[in-house]
Amino acid sequence: xxxxxxxxxxxxxxxxxxxxxxxxxxxxxxxxxxxxxxxxxxxxxxxxxxxxxxxxxxxxxxxxxxxxxxxxxxxxxxxxxxxxxxxxxxxxxxxxxxxxxxxxxxxxxxxxxxxxxxxxxxxxxxxxxxxxxxxxxxxxxxxxxxxxxxxxxxxxxxxxxxxxxxxxxxxxxxxxxxxxxxxxxxxxxxxxxxxxxxxxxxxxxxxxxxxxxxxxxxxxxxx
Amino acid sequence: xxxxxxxxxxxxxxxxxxxxxxxxxxxxxxxxxxxxxxxxxxxxxxxxxxxxxxxxxxxxxxxxxxxxxxxxxxxxxxxxxxxxxxxxxxxxxxxxxxxxxxxxxxxxxxxxxxxxxxxxxxxxxxxxxxxxxxxxxxxxxxxxxxxxxxxxxxxxxxxxxxxxxxxxxxxxxxxxxxxxxxxxxxxxxxxxxxxxxxxxxxxxxxxxxxxxxxxxxxxxxxx
DNA sequence: ACATTTCCGTTGTTTTTACAACAAAAAGAT
DNA sequence: ATCTTTTTGTTGTAAAAACAACGGAAATGT
Numbered sequence: 412x413x414x415x416x417x418x419x420x421x422x423x424x425x426x427x428x429x430x431x432x433x434x435x436x437x438x439x440x441x442x443x444x445x446x447x448x449x450x451x452x453x454x455x456x457x458x459x460x461x462x463x464x465x466x467x468x469x470x471x472x473x474x475x476x477x478x479x480x481x482x483x484x485x486x487x488x489x490x491x492x493x494x495x496x497x498x499x500x501x502x503x504x505x506x507x508x509x510x511x512x513x514x515x516x517x518x519x520x521x522x523x524x525x526x527x528x529x530x531x532x533x534x535x536x537x538x539x540x541x542x543x544x545x546x547x548x549x550x551x552x553x554x555x556x557x558x559x560x561x562x563x564x565x566x567x568x569x570x571x572x573x574x575x576x577x578x579x580x581x582x583x584x585x586x587x588x589x590x591x592x593x594x595x596x597x598x599x600x601x602x603x604x605x606x607x608x609x610x611x612x613x614x615x616x617x618x619x620x621x622x623x624x625x626x627x628x629x630x631x632x633x634x
Numbered sequence: 635x636x637x638x639x640x641x642x643x644x645x646x647x648x649x650x651x652x653x654x655x656x657x658x659x660x661x662x663x664x665x666x667x668x669x670x671x672x673x674x675x676x677x678x679x680x681x682x683x684x685x686x687x688x689x690x691x692x693x694x695x696x697x698x699x700x701x702x703x704x705x706x707x708x709x710x711x712x713x714x715x716x717x718x719x720x721x722x723x724x725x726x727x728x729x730x731x732x733x734x735x736x737x738x739x740x741x742x743x744x745x746x747x748x749x750x751x752x753x754x755x756x757x758x759x760x761x762x763x764x765x766x767x768x769x770x771x772x773x774x775x776x777x778x779x780x781x782x783x784x785x786x787x788x789x790x791x792x793x794x795x796x797x798x799x800x801x802x803x804x805x806x807x808x809x810x811x812x813x814x815x816x817x818x819x820x821x822x823x824x825x826x827x828x829x830x831x832x833x834x835x836x837x838x839x840x841x842x843x844x845x846x847x848x849x850x851x852x853x854x855x856x857x
Numbered sequence: 858a859c860a861t862t863t864c865c866g867t868t869g870t871t872t873t874t875a876c877a878a879c880a881a882a883a884a885g886a887t
Numbered sequence: 888a889t890c891t892t893t894t895t896g897t898t899g900t901a902a903a904a905a906c907a908a909c910g911g912a913a914a915t916g917t
Contacts (some may be wrong), residue, residue: 478786486789488782500782503775510782541764548767551774552726558781559711559723559733563701565788566709566827568905569873596895604789606875611896627883627895791875792903819865829905834866850913 414447415440415522418470422522425494427468429546431539439539443524450515457498457513462506464527466547467497472519473593477512477601487602489561490516490593499551502526516598565604570613573603578623582632589631637670638663638745641693645745648717650691652769654762662762666747673738680721680736685729687750689770690720695742696816700735700824710825712784713739713816722774725749739821788827793836796826801846805855812854 415422422428428436439445447470450456456474457463469491476488476498488511491497501509560580567573581590592599600607617623624631638645645651651659662668670693673679679697680686692714699711699721711734714720724732783803790796800822804813815822823830840846847854 478782480786480790480795484791486786488785500775500778503772504779505772507779510779510786544771545767548771548774549726549728551771551778552723555723555774555778555781556727556730556733558778558785559701562711562781562785562788563703563709563733565785567703568707572703608876608896608898609874612898615896818863830864831866831868831906832904835868838866 415445418447418520418522421470421494422468425468426550427466427496427543427546430542435539435542439543440524442539443526445522445524448521448523450519450521452515452517452519454515454519455512456515456519456521457509457511459509459512461509463498463501463509464525466499466502466524466526467513468522468524469493469495469497470520470522472521473516474519475512475514475516475598477514478510479512485601486604487598489557490598490602492593496550496554497521499547499554503547503551516593570603570605570610571617573605574610574613574617575622577603578630578632581630588633589629591629593628595628638668641670641743641745644693644717645691648691649773650689650719650766650769653765658762658765662766663747665762666749668745668747671744671746673742673744675738675740675742677738677742678735679738679742679744680732680734682732682735684732686721686724686732687748689722689725689747689749690736691745691747692716692718692720693743693745695744696739697742698735698737698739698821700737701733702735708824709827710821712780713821713825715816719773719777720744722770722777726770726774739816793826793828793833794840796828797833797836797840798845800826801853801855804853811856812852814852816851818851 422440423431423433423436428439431439443466450472456467459478471493474491474495474497476491478486478488480486491513497513498509498511501507564573564576564580567576581592582588584590594602596611597607600610603610614623614625618625622632622634624633645663646654646656646659651662654662666689673695679690682701694716697714697718697720699714701709701711703709714736720736721732721734724730787796787799787803790799804815805811807813817825819834820830823833826833837846837848841848845855845857847856
């Protein structure tokens with residue numbers, strides 16, 4: 412519980428609890444039996460097939476949402492980080508089991524709320540819950556839009572187009588032509604759904620032709 | 635308004651209004667300034683760049699959610715039908731403009747609710763609104779999960795794998811090994827993100843090799 | 858019934874990708 | 888600092904896809 416206190420400010424400022432005062436938030440955390448849990452690197456938070464009844468909020472670290480296609484190929488659906496939520500859509504869809512894995516990329520700290528328990532107890536009676544679900548709706552909307560953007564990414568025809576679309580989006584998010592990505596090459600390849608070595612090759616070609624400049628994970632868009 | 639009455643039962647049974655009694659629903663429809671609008675075939679309901687402040691519910695017909703990549707290639711993100719909602723995520727994300735087009739595939743009837751107007755008037759005060767947002771949360775969850783499934787589809791390596799993954803999902807949705815799809819060949823290709831002629835070729839090959847049987851848009855999974 | 862348009866399947870060619878194998882570089886461990 | 892492990896870049900080859908072009912089928916309109 413002390414750990415929860417340590418992160419109280421961050422928790423309070425996260426989108427999930429937007430618009431709540433201290434009293435409401437503390438009440439909510441108690442009602443939802445909030446706890447902080449640490450996961451080691453490469454640990455699974457959620458497995459395909461799990462029933463999800465918790466709300467997960469990443470306090471620190473990074474998590475991959477992945478899916479293994481039936482022949483060993485790994486698909487990275489999204490990379491989640493500090494202040495992101497995990498598997499919200501499976502909380503909202505009753506009786507649907509998770510179709511994905513959530514795997515930590517590094518040591519990760521997660522806030523866990525027992526959503527089901529609280530909602531069944533207080534029904535929709537409490538005010539806090541109303542604010543919460545409003546926030547959840549907005550968060551889910553954002554996630555939805557990001558998934559659409561990801562579909563746009565992987566739907567490009569060539570590796571080059573996938574890379575440039577991805578880079579444009581990153582630059583836009585960062586409000587700058589330079590940005591640092593969190594993926595290593597293999598993860599980026601699995602995210603864009605291409606072969607790593609072919610992607611590496613295309614990266615150097617893009618650099619030689621003057622479209623981008625990069626050093627390790629720091630990129631600059633030139634065109 | 636008569637038209638609205640004509641569809642009242644269908645509206646009442648749609649997921650958006652789940653759990654509301656007649657009184658609540660009628661109040662809501664009035665408060666949200668509900669109206670029915672007919673769109674012709676190939677008409678645009680939403681364009682890329684639009685700000686969305688309405689809730690759209692398809693009463694009859696079919697709609698493509700599309701995006702044109704900068705070189706004429708069309709990406710079909712999803713196909714929506716009777717009782718589906720349109721562009722919900724852009725209602726939930728304030729100040730975000732639509733990144734996609736919504737285009738009717740055939741003559742289509744849509745129920746439109748002025749979401750913004752009502753929420754700003756009655757704040758979160760009214761009970762109906764609470765039930766509504768709860769429903770919206772669940773609908774968005776489902777959409778989210780379907781987007782993930784779509785990512786899985788287009789992330790398959792070969793055209794064959796994309797087709798078979800798509801067919802499996804359709805069979806599962808239909809609880810049967812036979813099913814009829816609503817896409818024509820070009821649309822299916824744009825949905826799976828492959829070349830139409832190459833896909834046609836792969837379809838016949840799959841049939842010759844005994845994995846599937848099809849006649850026009852009716853398919854059977856054999857394996 | 859006929860003409861017109863749209864849709865679908867087939868084939869050959871060119872482009873792009875995946876894959877495998879390896880070398881270089883970087884990161885981590887002792 | 889040295890050794891080990893992981894990550895990244897490079898190349899050649901085989902597989903797959905995109906593309907273009909076309910003929911036939913089906914649907915639509917008159």
